[in-house]
Amino acid sequence: MDQDILSDQVRINGSITEMTLTGDGKLRWADGGQRSLNVEKEVLGFVAEGSRIKIRTVVEARDQICCGGSTGGLMRKNYVFEPLSEDSQRLWCEKLRERVDSFGRPKRLYIFVNPYGGKNFASKIFLDHVKPLLEDANVQFTVQETKYQLHAKEIVIGMDLSKYDGIVCVSGDGILVEVVNGLLEREDWSSAIKMPLGVVPAGTGNGMVKSLLDAVGEPCKASNATLAIIRGHKRSLDVATILQGETRYFSVLMLAWGLVADIDIESEKFRWMGSARIDFYALLRILHLRQYNGRVSFVPAPGFENCGEPTTYSEQYICNPSQEQPIKVLQHRYQGPDVELSNLQWRTINGPFVSVWLHNVPWGSEGTMAAPDAKFSDGYLDLIIMRDSPKLGLLGLMTELSNGGHVKSPYVLYLKVKAFILEPGTIAQDPSKEGIIDVDGEVIARGKGTYQADRKGMMSYDKLQIMVDQGLATLFSPV
Numbered sequence: 001m002d003q004d005i006l007s008d009q010v011r012i013n014g015s016i017t018e019m020t021l022t023g024d025g026k027l028r029w030a031d032g033g034q035r036s037l038n039v040e041k042e043v044l045g046f047v048a049e050g051s052r053i054k055i056r057t058v059v060e061a062r063d064q065i066c067c068g069g070s071t072g073g074l075m076r077k078n079y080v081f082e083p084l085s086e087d088s089q090r091l092w093c094e095k096l097r098e099r100v101d102s103f104g105r106p107k108r109l110y111i112f113v114n115p116y117g118g119k120n121f122a123s124k125i126f127l128d129h130v131k132p133l134l135e136d137a138n139v140q141f142t143v144q145e146t147k148y149q150l151h152a153k154e155i156v157i158g159m160d161l162s163k164y165d166g167i168v169c170v171s172g173d174g175i176l177v178e179v180v181n182g183l184l185e186r187e188d189w190s191s192a193i194k195m196p197l198g199v200v201p202a203g204t205g206n207g208m209v210k211s212l213l214d215a216v217g218e219p220c221k222a223s224n225a226t227l228a229i230i231r232g233h234k235r236s237l238d239v240a241t242i243l244q245g246e247t248r249y250f251s252v253l254m255l256a257w258g259l260v261a262d263i264d265i266e267s268e269k270f271r272w273m274g275s276a277r278i279d280f281y282a283l284l285r286i287l288h289l290r291q292y293n294g295r296v297s298f299v300p301a302p303g304f305e306n307c308g309e310p311t312t313y314s315e316q317y318i319c320n321p322s323q324e325q326p327i328k329v330l331q332h333r334y335q336g337p338d339v340e341l342s343n344l345q346w347r348t349i350n351g352p353f354v355s356v357w358l359h360n361v362p363w364g365s366e367g368t369m370a371a372p373d374a375k376f377s378d379g380y381l382d383l384i385i386m387r388d389s390p391k392l393g394l395l396g397l398m399t400e401l402s403n404g405g406h407v408k409s410p411y412v413l414y415l416k417v418k419a420f421i422l423e424p425g426t427i428a429q430d431p432s433k434e435g436i437i438d439v440d441g442e443v444i445a446r447g448k449g450t451y452q453a454d455r456k457g458m459m460s461y462d463k464l465q466i467m468v469d470q471g472l473a474t475l476f477s478p479v
């Protein structure tokens, strides 16, 4: 067993008792019974107040009587002890500081709060759940409310990253995606994208933070997400580059075309219904099911080589390189993974399709486990394809989305891909109309006759290519 780091007599509640900081990171003492704190897991910070030391912790609410603020299932709680001399107090502070510093926790954070994310509660979530924990942990922070769409991206492109140990988004997934795109548009993108990113759920779609917390059995709550950031563990995250001609967009969550995109985006018409709009519109869309003409091509991950029909990259590629426009804009920014796509083994599936869905992490939103086998940094995207299904079966599948059971349906093809090409076409039942391509909750392309077709997307409703860069970004993670 590790040797104790410090053991000394201290005063607690008027009684003298022995307190020990053990080599395996526990703070132990007797106070009407043996007490123990796991420094890494439970201690946020500490402060010397007069001759005392106050330890600020967060503990499971069930076994504590409140003497700090409650943060849902977790509770802030202070423990106070008094070393018996100034030397002893100095030594306790020094050893506790060394211990806490050894965890590599962030000390300075830049925090985006989107006041209009989700149900407009982000500012309150920040004040009630995030700020108190950061203060307990002695983390310095700069808060910036986002004032308009792409504000976060704009700030990230110009900010001095050396001043911060992480960027936090108190928002939905939308701000996180803006931050990733901002980092990758910087000239110093290769170091910038290493900046650890955190998300505190405060939007409509909180798929990334749900995926992080669910992976360790924790609830998708602001306090759990904030703690994960404070504790400073990190994990890497695959980033997908979506490419059409000269236009690039970087995605960390998902791409949807067909049924899922239509439900997500077109249901906006029924916003007045609140959260029921999704179920209502899903039902409507299934009753009047659309199939889309088109073709998908992909490079399958090992184990999925038999899906689709073999094809060559040259048959699928977006532009004939000789006709391609020279790339003149943003040459200095990240261009996507450096892979020779023509050397890979491509496969193709022809439509019509009900739905095509690519997912980087398991959860698309707090209630949708789109891709149960998706991994944060396996270097692959999970592809979920539905070509046809009886309507009754589809209704059943919709209810299975909450537990990922839909991927077991015989009507669903579920595989992992390294690269992907989408050739979106018209609606089979009405060839005068096309569809919507939704990336990370943002419409990147709208075809003819779609909802709000007059709004210009960043890409046209045409062939696009997606490649994955393994573990390019870094997230604060609970483990």
Ligand SMILES: Nc1ncnc2c1ncn2[C@@H]1O[C@H](COP(=O)(O)OP(=O)(O)OP(=O)(O)O)[C@@H](O)[C@H]1O
Residues within 6 Å of the ligand: 114, 115, 116, 117, 118, 119, 146, 147, 148, 149, 150, 151, 170, 171, 172, 173, 174, 175, 176, 178, 202, 203, 204, 205, 206, 441
């Ligand atoms: N002040 C603002 N006014 C309008 N839009 C904003 C503002 N700040 C940020 N946005 C935009 O809001 C969008 C949604 O952001 P966010 O990530 O918080 O939530 P979401 O769950 O993705 O979406 P939702 O708005 O449906 O909750 C982003 O695309 C962002 O650009």
